[in-house]
Amino acid sequence: MTYTVIARTADSRLLGAATASYSLAVGNAVPALVPTAGVVASQAWTNRRLRYEMLRALHHGRTAEEAIAGLADADPDLALRQVAALPLRGPGAHLTGLSCTPWAGGVAGRDFVVIGNLLTGPEVVDAMGAAAEAALSSPGLTSLELARALVGCLRAGLDAGGDSRGQQSAAVLVADTLAGFQYPVLLDVDLRADDSPRPLDDLDRMLDLKAGAHPAPAEVVPRTEVPPRPEDDQLWSTVLS
Incomplete structure (x- = not known):
């Protein structure tokens, strides 16, 4: 029912996710990230809590x-789920339960994972993977450039067939890992089209608007990485559903 890409830049500085579906408000249910941990996705017969468990x-x-x-x-119903995880460093992974609605599956590359279910066929994730591979090879991506690249991956999937039922919603998230752990999680990009006949066009339009917006002082990221703290664990259940 959904196709998703999770990714990081080659220098592990930025994390991001983008997702699209013929379901209402897919961005609320599928992707999640924490700059000190990584980025994950949970979909199909979605169990949103699995995002917390993976992070x-x-x-x-x-x-x-x-x-x-x-x-x-x-x-206990993991056969109904489709999940993906990508840490700050090291390979990503994905799982498609045996009871997910076909076509369902995924691909993984050095700095990305793509998963999808109820798609027109494997060509959807293949096209998204190729787009991710090409986009993430560019050095020094900014948050906005990564967001555009991830939406481009969604568009490659849509052009290859996408969700077999059509379009309804999409979302894109990007965070800078130097922000460290904060509550709420500090996101450089957090845009959603929750109910639209052309949600990817809406994301492109909002990214254009964001490019022209003046950044708020609260969005300034420290120059050095903020290390994880033991007390951060107390905030996990508050940050993620």
Whole structure:
């Protein structure tokens, strides 16, 4: 019912996610990121809490594969879920449950993971993966450039067939890892088209508007990385549903 890309820049400075679906407000349910941990997605017959479980595992130093493997203890209906995880460093991973609606599957590259279900076919994730590979090879991407690249991945998926039911919503998120852990999570880009006949066009238009907007002082990121703190764990359940 959804196709999603999660990604990081080659220098691991920026994390991002973009998702599209023929479902209402996909951005509310599918992607999540925390700058000190990584970026994740949970979809298909969506269990939103799985985002928290994966991010917590990544925060404690688990690999993406380990973070996903641990979901079996948290969700007895994991066969209905499709998830992806990408840490700050190291390979990403994805899982498509055996009961997800076909076509369903994913691809992973050095700095990205793409997953999708109820798609017209595997050509959707293949096209998104190729677009991600090309976009992330560019050095020194800014937050806005990464957001545009991720929406471009969604458009590549749409052009290849997309969600077999059509379009309704889309979203894009980007964060700078130097922001460290904050509550609420500090996002450089957080844009959604929750109910639209052309949600990707809406995201493109909003990114154009954001490019011309004056950044707020609260969005200034420190020059040095903020290390994780033990007390951060107390905030996890507040940050993610």
